[in-house]
Amino acid sequence: MKLKKDITFIYSDSAEQAIYQPIAEEAKKRGYSIRLTDDKFAKAEIGFYCQHINFPQFSKFSLVMLHDIIQQYGNWPDIWLREPWNKYDVGFLPSNQWVENWNQCSQWYYANPRLGMYKVGWPKADRYAGVDREKYKKDFNKKYGLDDSKRTILYAPAWENDNKQDDFVQSMLKLGVNILVKQAPFTPDYSEEYRAAYYAIQEMYELHKDIPQVYILDPKTNIFEVILASDVLVSEESSTMCEAVMMGVPAVSVSNWLIPDTNPKRYPECNYDFVFMTKKEELTDYIANVLKNYESICQEVEIYRKHAFGNIGKSASLIMDIVDDCVEGKNIRYKPLSPKKRERVPSNRLIFHLTEIIKREMYYNYNQRYKLFHKIYEPIRTIKKRMEGRG
Numbered sequence: 439m440k441l442k443k444d445i446t447f448i449y450s451d452s453a454e455q456a457i458y459q460p461i462a463e464e465a466k467k468r469g470y471s472i473r474l475t476d477d478k479f480a481k482a483e484i485g486f487y488c489q490h491i492n493f494p495q496f497s498k499f500s501l502v503m504l505h506d507i508i509q510q511y512g513n514w515p516d517i518w519l520r521e522p523w524n525k526y527d528v529g530f531l532p533s534n535q536w537v538e539n540w541n542q543c544s545q546w547y548y549a550n551p552r553l554g555m556y557k558v559g560w561p562k563a564d565r566y567a568g569v570d571r572e573k574y575k576k577d578f579n580k581k582y583g584l585d586d587s588k589r590t591i592l593y594a595p596a597w598e599n600d601n602k603q604d605d606f607v608q609s610m611l612k613l614g615v616n617i618l619v620k621q622a623p624f625t626p627d628y629s630e631e632y633r634a635a636y637y638a639i640q641e642m643y644e645l646h647k648d649i650p651q652v653y654i655l656d657p658k659t660n661i662f663e664v665i666l667a668s669d670v671l672v673s674e675e676s677s678t679m680c681e682a683v684m685m686g687v688p689a690v691s692v693s694n695w696l697i698p699d700t701n702p703k704r705y706p707e708c709n710y711d712f713v714f715m716t717k718k719e720e721l722t723d724y725i726a727n728v729l730k731n732y733e734s735i736c737q738e739v740e741i742y743r744k745h746a747f748g749n750i751g752k753s754a755s756l757i758m759d760i761v762d763d764c765v766e767g768k769n770i771r772y773k774p775l776s777p778k779k780r781e782r783v784p785s786n787r788l789i790f791h792l793t794e795i796i797k798r799e800m801y802y803n804y805n806q807r808y809k810l811f812h813k814i815y816e817p818i819r820t821i822k823k824r825m826e827g828r829g
Contacts, residue, residue, distance in 0.1 A: 441499055441765045443470040446482035450489055452623050452658040460564040460754040491802050494526050503530040506677035511707045515539035519791050522548035532560040533746050544777035554774030558756045559749030563684050566662045567751030578667035582653050589729055590616040592668035596676035598635050599698045603642040609721040620664045623657040631699055675706035683712050684747050688735050690714045712742040
């Protein structure tokens with residue numbers, strides 16, 4: 439296949455743009471034309487995708503990577519049952535954990551990109567791999583008015599709800615530390631859950647904006663820029679915990695903060711072996727103990743970091759090596775991950791998989807692109823939701 443050096447990166451928010459940025463910069467250096475767009479139906483020569491639901495049929499050649507490092511954690515190891523990658527040409531994985539997940543599912547056709555799966559690392563971390571941490575932190579503190587003599591504790595949750603930010607702030611005020619808050623960039627028009635989180639974030643901002651020790655950052659700030667200036671990260675099940683460990687920063691999960699993406703709300707799915715666990719009632723004492731034993735805890739984090747994450751600082755270059763080979767019609771210079779011997783998908787699993795694909799294609803593709811389909815589909819969908827008690 440003859441391909442032009444023209445890449446389109448499909449994104450839905452600033453976090454996804456940050457994932458792409460190092461790859462886009464590397465592509466520019468190699469003479470590629472690049473475009474970043476939030477049009478999920480954009481036609482492309484080479485399409486790069488990272489969302490949960492994509493439409494690579496609009497690209498001549500397609501590449502796919504994860505939206506975040508703990509994507510679909512509740513459905514591990516087989517995220518591909520709901521988000522198949524066999525419709526893409528090349529797939530990229532960020533870590534040993536993801537290779538293990540894929541190894542458990544690689545016998546199924548839907549988990550295998552056409553030309554292969556590659557472990558390349560997490561490109562979002564590339565530009566921060568060689569940063570002078572001490573100098574960076576001093577510059578960051580000066581920019582935001584933080585006290586150099588104090589430790590900095592960062593709050594970066596997956597969801598804001600039930601006054602979690604206030605739990606955190608009140609707990610940290612007792613410790614005399616710099617308190618950083620970096621919320622996710624929720625948009626109120628995406629879903630009911632996103633709308634609720636968006637307004638909860640606004641409420642927490644008003645509650646804490648005038649407290650001198652609390653520094654609330656723009657949600658669109660690149661999380662790595664904040665992690666590098668922090669000593670500890672506190673969350674519940676956000677991928678920011680993986681990104682913190684990638685940079686050698688201890689991550690703490692509060693196990694009884696609720697997650698509002700189900701009804702009723704659920705407890706966090708967070709049993710990773712690299713995350714420290716506590717409860718909101720014990721958060722003050724727990725963080726105090728982490729700071730007291732900070733050097734030894736950082737040594738634990740470093741052991742996991744070296745085991746789990748590879749190619750830090752080189753991911754974008756590896757990705758573009760693979761793209762170059764595909765564009766030039768050469769054999770890819772790196773060996774892909776080896777899948778298990780192909781097996782027939784069990785009937786119940788296959789029916790669920792195909793049903794999920796059809797539902798998503800109807801709702802996210804045809805329903806949004808064709809007015810006549812929308813007029814017919816939406817009333818049927820509304821009736822179905824009412825019958826199920828969701829309307």
